[in-house]
Amino acid sequence: PSHYDKDLESILIPHGVIMDRVEKLARLIVNDCKGPLVICCILKGGHQYFADLVNVIKKLTTKDGHSIPLSLEFIRVKSYHNDASSGDVRISLTEEECQEFKGKNILIVEDIIDTGSTMVKLLKRLEQYQPSSIRVTSLLIKKTPKSNGYIPDYVGFAIPDAFVVGYALDYNEYFRDLDHICVISEHGKQAYAQ
Template sequence: MKGETDLFEDKKEKVLISRDEISNRVREMGKEISKDYRGKDLVIVSLLRGSFIFTADLAREMDIPVEIEFMTTASYGHAEISSGRVEILQDIRGEIKGKSVLIVDDIIDSGHTLLKVMEHLEEREPASIKICVMLDKPSRRQVDLVPDYVGYEIPDVFIVGYGLNYGDHYRNIPYIFTFE
């Protein structure tokens, strides 16, 4: 029986978005978000685990003061597609009432996770809530939700790298790829 790290040994990587492309786009997004939130009390809510790399890179490209909070949600487990059932495993610690909230996630596909997180955070009366994602798969959307900031729109392919995992692996790869 093959181990999890051997699953794709016989397949060739196909780079979808290079390290340089990611870096340039994250820089652009950081500037845009900084401009939009200048003078506002901004709290970034990073959804763990997938968005930790993107959130760190994005926050470093912003030239405004920000608070960073973390939430852990689950809807995939080790599967390639969302179960549609979203659990909040770890909530934010800080106060967001009256503050601008920017939810940061690695990818939006069905939209169930981000909708659940938005609804959960809205109960705390923030001044506003917007969504920022590195990747958008609009062809898979099952809820009426459009992110406010998008790094890249991608087709319906299974991708890994730059925080995105397969099982417990590949998050540390600095580019986004598929397997051929």
């Protein structure tokens, strides 16, 4: 029960299931990781997955014998208005911040790959700064005919072609404060349309 009850169609992925999956993804990522890692959060949607993932990675890299120094970076990327991408992907990165990527192993942490255009544009931009490697993890990937075919290295869940919110995913900035990943209802879309 929450202030969003009428605005949601269903719970797609309960919070506990997300947390179990995050733990497994963290193990896969750490096992593949050889040197210092720059973990890069894609704001705003990626912030909750990033926070939970980094928490597990931190534990694994101090207790399980993998000694991996971590640094954390944050990039603001936005293209959505209502339930559709504007096609105009805005990336907030200063030249100074970009210099941090040179020669580093980067892990990008994203909430969802929908059409894939955000990630393809972001990767093109980051590759200009000559990192030594870039890997991408996305908690969700949507099965949609609008996909450009991009598939990240580490995926949490493949989901059906519906607009999902919660666990930091939004609809016009609302619903980020839900713990579960849910499908928005028609009522919800109308209530928060812009």
